Structures are given as C-alpha cells and as structure tokens.
Amino acid sequence: MKSARTRRLVESGIAVALSAALGLVKVYQLPQGGSITAGSMVPVFYLSLRWGARTGVVAGALLGLVNFVLEPVFVHPAQFLLDYPLAFGVLGVAGLFRKLPWLGVVAGGAGRFLSHYVSGVVFFAQYAPRGTSPWVYSAVYNGSYMLPEVVVSVVLTLLVLRALPAPEGL
Secondary structure, eight states, rough: OOHHHHHHHHHHHHHHHHHHHHHTTTEEOTTSSEEEETTTHHHHHHHHHHHHHHHHHHHHHHHHHHHHHHHOOOSSHHHHHHHIIIHHHGGGGGEEEEGHHHHHHHHHHHHHHHHHHHHHHHHGGGGOOOOOOOHHHHHHHHHHHHHHHHHHHHHHHHHHHSSSSSTTTO
C-alpha cells in the first residue's frame, strides 16, 4: 500500500515537471496567451488514465500553478482560478474514461477549453475586435489553439499508452 502511494506521488511529480517542460516548447503561440505545444498535456492524461481522475485532477491543478509561476497572467482572482488550477485540473477527468482513453483526452481538453472560454468572455473581452461578440471571440481565440492541442494530445497519448505499461484498470 505505501509503495503504491509513493509510486503515485513520484509519477505525479514527474508528470507535472514533464508537462511544464513540454509546455515551454511552443509550436505556435498566440499574442494574448495560449499556445500549441509539444504535447504538454500528455503526461497528465497518462497519469490520469493510469491512476484515476483524483490523481489526475490534483496533478493538473498543480501543473496550472506551475504554469502560472512560469508565465503569470493575473487580472482577477476568478480569472486566475479559471485559467490555471481549474483549466489544468480538469485534464484529470480523463481518468473517468479509462476504457476509452481517446474520449478521456477529448473530455479533459474540452473541459480546459471551457474554462479558458469563460475566462476569455468575462476577463478578456476588450481584446475582441470592434463589433465582435466576446462569446464568439473567446470561442475562436481559445479554439484556435485548444483544438490542435487536443488532436496532438489524443495521438500522442494513444502512442504512449501503446509504448508504456498498461494503466491499471485497462
């Protein structure tokens, strides 16, 4: 029992560190934040599929805090919660779809998109071009990097799952 807990803790730390490092490798970055990375969500998705949603949510929330330290954008406490611990913590819901890992990755990515979307509508509407609805602007802006990021994550997570030991429960 203690050995499994220690292993989960160590794997969580490695996943957060690896995700943060991969997040610094930007394939494309938008001007007001958000980027397509070298698969930065994959370690948290793998961890979630291996150890379950609770472990994935905690690791994702920690990743959000690390991302804030690395590239802080703060305009309001609610924006901080939406864009960092909540947006990355929701990646852990992938662990609820252990039998259909691709669906878990899509669900986690969709949750992250939704969190950034709400933040964009509420806190970053001033960046919308004149005459453009903040709802539409936030959807297009956040979708422009989250959709490719999720596609990359689905492909890479499935490849990692084939290459590494099967997560528990699969």
